[in-house]
Amino acid sequence: MEISFAYWLPIIVIIIAIILFFQFVPLGLWISAMAASVRVNIVTLIGMRLRRVPPHKIVLPLIKAIKAGLDLNINQLEAHYLAGGNVDKVVDAIIAAERAGIPLNFTRAAAIDLAGRDVLEAVQMSVNPKVIETPVVAAVAKDGIELKAKARVTVRANIDRLVGGAGEATIIARVGEGIVTTIGSAESHKEVLENPDSISRTVLAKGLDAGTAFEILSIDIADVDVGANIGARLQIDQAEADKRIAQARAEQRRAMAVAQEQEMKAYTQEMRAKVVEAEAEIPRAIAQAFRDGKLGVFDYYNLKNIQSDTSMRESFSKMIPPQEGEQK
Numbered sequence: 001m002e003i004s005f006a007y008w009l010p011i012i013v014i015i016i017a018i019i020l021f022f023q024f025v026p027l028g029l030w031i032s033a034m035a036a037s038v039r040v041n042i043v044t045l046i047g048m049r050l051r052r053v054p055p056h057k058i059v060l061p062l063i064k065a066i067k068a069g070l071d072l073n074i075n076q077l078e079a080h081y082l083a084g085g086n087v088d089k090v091v092d093a094i095i096a097a098e099r100a101g102i103p104l105n106f107t108r109a110a111a112i113d114l115a116g117r118d119v120l121e122a123v124q125m126s127v128n129p130k131v132i133e134t135p136v137v138a139a140v141a142k143d144g145i146e147l148k149a150k151a152r153v154t155v156r157a158n159i160d161r162l163v164g165g166a167g168e169a170t171i172i173a174r175v176g177e178g179i180v181t182t183i184g185s186a187e188s189h190k191e192v193l194e195n196p197d198s199i200s201r202t203v204l205a206k207g208l209d210a211g212t213a214f215e216i217l218s219i220d221i222a223d224v225d226v227g228a229n230i231g232a233r234l235q236i237d238q239a240e241a242d243k244r245i246a247q248a249r250a251e252q253r254r255a256m257a258v259a260q261e262q263e264m265k266a267y268t269q270e271m272r273a274k275v276v277e278a279e280a281e282i283p284r285a286i287a288q289a290f291r292d293g294k295l296g297v298f299d300y301y302n303l304k305n306i307q308s309d310t311s312m313r314e315s316f317s318k319m320i321p322p323q324e325g326e327q328k
Helices: 002-024 027-035 042-050 056-067 074-082 087-100 106-114 119-127 168-184 189-194 197-204 230-292 297-319
Strands: 130-133 137-140 145-157 214-229
Touching: 027 042, 027 056, 056 074, 056 087, 074 087, 074 106, 087 106, 087 119, 106 119, 119 145, 130 168, 137 168, 145 168, 145 189, 145 197, 145 230, 168 189, 168 197, 168 214, 189 197, 189 214, 197 214, 214 230
Parallel strands: none
Antiparallel strands: 130 145, 137 145, 145 214
């Protein structure tokens, strides 16, 4: 067993070393590059492994670029990868731009890619413009009728403004704002329905692509629908609000009248109490007059007779019906 293990040990070590060598050294990739007439030093490939850069993500795009006639080197591609860029997409974008006659160098393409833009899509959009469809935009004309419009915006990517330029959301927002302004300035909704292209002309003349990464080629109104009568609805709401205000004021006046009535009732009860209190003092005053000798018996009976006569007359006056022309 010892002899057998000692015999196989060097073979196993050699096999493991060969596997590790081919695993660490991309020999097949180096052969592919040499076959494509792309000179890549094997030491450079080993250095990529040490820098944790997948060699195939650098060498394969380099082969593609050299075959397309681009003047690129491996250091540019590796630096862009280490910066977090997509090397393959940048190379494809430069090749597509060169075929389409669009001036685009590696530095510009790498900057666009690192800015978060899809540089290949931007080049394709420069060749084949893109149609952006806006959501339904509702606006009210001066006659109070609501119109709902939908537009299709044909844009082309502007390579020079891709870095730092606004995106599709800004285009959609500006077009929507232009539609609202155009419809809102129309005297009647019928004018807009008769000439929907007036919206396109007005909006396109505003230069909405300023500061964006696109160039607006055309704005086409896809659909215009009549919505609700906003003017009438606002008038109804205003009338309802006025009605509630009037009701509130009437309720306030009624509450004030009720308060005044309650106040008068309280005042009347207070006066009645004072009258009752004053009437209660009459017997005491009469008794005091008797004691002081200021009132005699005959005087007292005369007073009672006068009071009885007055009460009787008041009773008769209530029993006699009123004559014509007299108030009840």
